[in-house]
Amino acid sequence: MIAVELRKLFRRPRTWVTIAMLNALPVLVAVLLAVTDLAPRPGEGPVFLSAVLTNGTLYPLAALAIVLPLFLPIAVSVVAGEAVAGEAQAGTLRYLLARPAGRTRLLVAKLVSVIAFVLVTVVVVAAVGYVTGQLLFDVQPIGGTTLSGTTITPEQIAWRTVLAIGYITVSMLGVAAFALFFSTLTDSPLAAALGALAVLIASSLLFTLDAASSFAPYLPTRYWLAFVDLFREPVLWRDVVRGIGLQAVYVVVLVSAAWANFTTKDITS
Amino acid sequence: MLLALPPLIGALPASDAGTPAADLRRAALDSTGVAFAGYAQAAGGLALPVGEQLTGVADLLSDRTTMRAWYRGPADWRVDVVSPTGETGVHADAGGTWTWDYVASAATRTADTALALPTAPDLLPSALGRRLLSEATDAELSRFGADRVAGRDALGLRVVPAEGSASVGRVDVWVDAASGLPLRVQVFGESGGEPAVDSSFLELDLTTPEVEVVDFAVPPAAEVRAGQDPQLLQAATRGTRDSTLVLPAALAGLGRRTIEGAPATVGVYGRGVTLLTVSALPGRASNGLRTALAGAPGAVVDDLGVRIAAGPLGLMLADGPDGAVLLTGTVTLDALAAAATELTGEAP
Numbered sequence: 001m002i003a004v005e006l007r008k009l010f011r012r013p014r015t016w017v018t019i020a021m022l023n024a025l026p027v028l029v030a031v032l033l034a035v036t037d038l039a040p041r042p043g044e045g046p047v048f049l050s051a052v053l054t055n056g057t058l059y060p061l062a063a064l065a066i067v068l069p070l071f072l073p074i075a076v077s078v079v080a081g082e083a084v085a086g087e088a089q090a091g092t093l094r095y096l097l098a099r100p101a102g103r104t105r106l107l108v109a110k111l112v113s114v115i116a117f118v119l120v121t122v123v124v125v126a127a128v129g130y131v132t133g134q135l136l137f138d139v140q141p142i143g144g145t146t147l148s149g150t151t152i153t154p155e156q157i158a159w160r161t162v163l164a165i166g167y168i169t170v171s172m173l174g175v176a177a178f179a180l181f182f183s184t185l186t187d188s189p190l191a192a193a194l195g196a197l198a199v200l201i202a203s204s205l206l207f208t209l210d211a212a213s214s215f216a217p218y219l220p221t222r223y224w225l226a227f228v229d230l231f232r233e234p235v236l237w238r239d240v241v242r243g244i245g246l247q248a249v250y251v252v253v254l255v256s257a258a259w260a261n262f263t264t265k266d267i268t269s
Numbered sequence: 270m271l272l273a274l275p276p277l278i279g280a281l282p283a284s285d286a287g288t289p290a291a292d293l294r295r296a297a298l299d300s301t302g303v304a305f306a307g308y309a310q311a312a313g314g315l316a317l318p319v320g321e322q323l324t325g326v327a328d329l330l331s332d333r334t335t336m337r338a339w340y341r342g343p344a345d346w347r348v349d350v351v352s353p354t355g356e357t358g359v360h361a362d363a364g365g366t367w368t369w370d371y372v373a374s375a376a377t378r379t380a381d382t383a384l385a386l387p388t389a390p391d392l393l394p395s396a397l398g399r400r401l402l403s404e405a406t407d408a409e410l411s412r413f414g415a416d417r418v419a420g421r422d423a424l425g426l427r428v429v430p431a432e433g434s435a436s437v438g439r440v441d442v443w444v445d446a447a448s449g450l451p452l453r454v455q456v457f458g459e460s461g462g463e464p465a466v467d468s469s470f471l472e473l474d475l476t477t478p479e480v481e482v483v484d485f486a487v488p489p490a491a492e493v494r495a496g497q498d499p500q501l502l503q504a505a506t507r508g509t510r511d512s513t514l515v516l517p518a519a520l521a522g523l524g525r526r527t528i529e530g531a532p533a534t535v536g537v538y539g540r541g542v543t544l545l546t547v548s549a550l551p552g553r554a555s556n557g558l559r560t561a562l563a564g565a566p567g568a569v570v571d572d573l574g575v576r577i578a579a580g581p582l583g584l585m586l587a588d589g590p591d592g593a594v595l596l597t598g599t600v601t602l603d604a605l606a607a608a609a610t611e612l613t614g615e616a617p
Binding site for chain 1: 485
């Protein structure tokens with residue numbers, strides 16, 4: 001069933017259009033920077049973007065930082081929100097469940113396909129960022145400079161970028177879990193996606209408020225930017241570890257809630 | 270259960286060793302040799318109306334500062350101020366400090382000077398605690414129980430300054446029971462309430478950090494700059510050399526201290542956590558500051574000049590016989606007015 005869901009997801013043109021649109025913005029930003037030679041002042045704009053004019057190997061990270069706050073969560077919410085509610089809206093959920101596989105297996109298959117989408121999307125953004133960076137900017141043979149001012153080799157940059165890709169994927173799983181849970185509550189994929197986005201916007205807003213500092217460590221977006229800590233020397237693992245733990249809690253709780261809801265629900269469409 | 274775990278561990282009772290206050294202070298002051306690596310946060314609640322001058326200092330005293338520290342010895346340490354998208358690291362060696370600023374891609378070399386503006390490493394609980402305890406007398410000290418800070422048993426030590434002119438109500442320092450290292454420092458104003466400065470370790474490891482972590486090499490393509498502190502000191506000396514300001518041996522009941530290398534026109538008075546700094550100010554520097562101070566909420570403007578209190582920190586720009594005099598320190602507004610009266614001979 002997992003293979004069926006994966007084939008369905010990646011054969012759908014909409015999936016690839018979403019991924020392509022997600023890549024359009026970082027590519028446009030790269031072209032503008034390369035043509036005008038005007039990078040944002042350090043400390044302004046998305047993280048690492050100020051450094052790419054002199055070191056194109058950092059562009060995969062800059063590309064991820066560009067899409068991380070809004071575009072990536074939107075794409076993930078839309079796909080995950082559609083997982084169950086999309087079938088219900090199209091009237092195909094009844095037929096899917098008529099198979100002897102059972103509801104739990106269907107939910108697991110949907111979950112795996114959403115996780116696969118998140119991973120493929122993040123990897124494609126990084127890969128397109130890598131190609132863009134190599135083509136449009138200077139690439140330093142000696143590597144680059146960490147946030148702490150130490151020199152790192154291209155191999156170290158590559159390793160830490162792989163870790164950052166993994167971390168951003170994990171960060172997006174929380175979003176996917178929210179959308180998947182909402183997707184089992186409603187028959188409207190749009191409502192499920194918007195519900196997940198509303199949670200994220202509320203979380204981002206509350207994070208900026210000092211008055212909300214007592215529960216800030218539990219907000220789903222709290223540790224999203226912690227992938228930057230992988231580029232300090234020594235690596236600051238504190239927030240990265242907490243971010244992974246927090247997303248794990250959200251995924252376990254929300255997927256359990258989605259399972260409890262989906263397995264006991266009356267399927268009418 | 271996962272959510273409940275951190276508060277449960279934090280609520281574990283800390284053991285109170287019953288160490289006398291004077292012994293605990295001695296242990297804290299002797300902890301300069303204790304090597305550690307730590308993660309700390311400092312929150313300042315002081316809104317300094319300093320306009321465009323000294324924004325770095327104002328940010329330090331009003332914002333939340335997150336720091337990573339590696340300490341091998343008094344002249345061999347590193348403190349990084351970590352922000353979501355950047356980092357500023359101070360690396361100390363025997364001759365001074367290197368400050369690496371990622372955002373500016375610049376490394377700044379600063380030699381040790383007698384007078385320097387406060388920087389983030391001064392807010393680290395270990396450094397701040399030792400500094401605030403350094404001149405406390407036994408009569409000013411008391412104990413107040415124990416707590417767990419950064420997962421370690423910490424003993425509470427309180428300083429209540431004896432001077433009548435003190436604007437600091439009390440300083441609470443939590444000292445590591447095992448090593449003597451100050452782990453948390455809270456500075457309160459006269460009225461108590463929220464602390465004006467609250468600095469605490471959140472993680473601490475008492476193993477000696479590697480040399481490579483603390484050492485600094487200027488990265489290729491980085492800009493190298495010279496520190497501003499010596500220039501500031503020179504400017505203060507040069508700009509005020511025509512000043513006829515005479516600094517008396519005592520001001521507002523506080524005795525004068527001698528500081529090696531400080532310009533003659535800068536006087537520091539008081540002891541412990543009650544300090545008053547007096548300096549003649551060149552005309553162009555004073556105008557901007559006067560406007561900023563007069564516009565601050567709660568500013569007192571009279572014949573003596575303009576004075577404000579930002580938490581326990583008092584700032585005054587007094588009109589001297591030939592130019593402005595800046596008075597600043599942890600003293601009350603009344604003490605600032607008394608000091609200005611003694612300096613200028615005018616009644617408020």
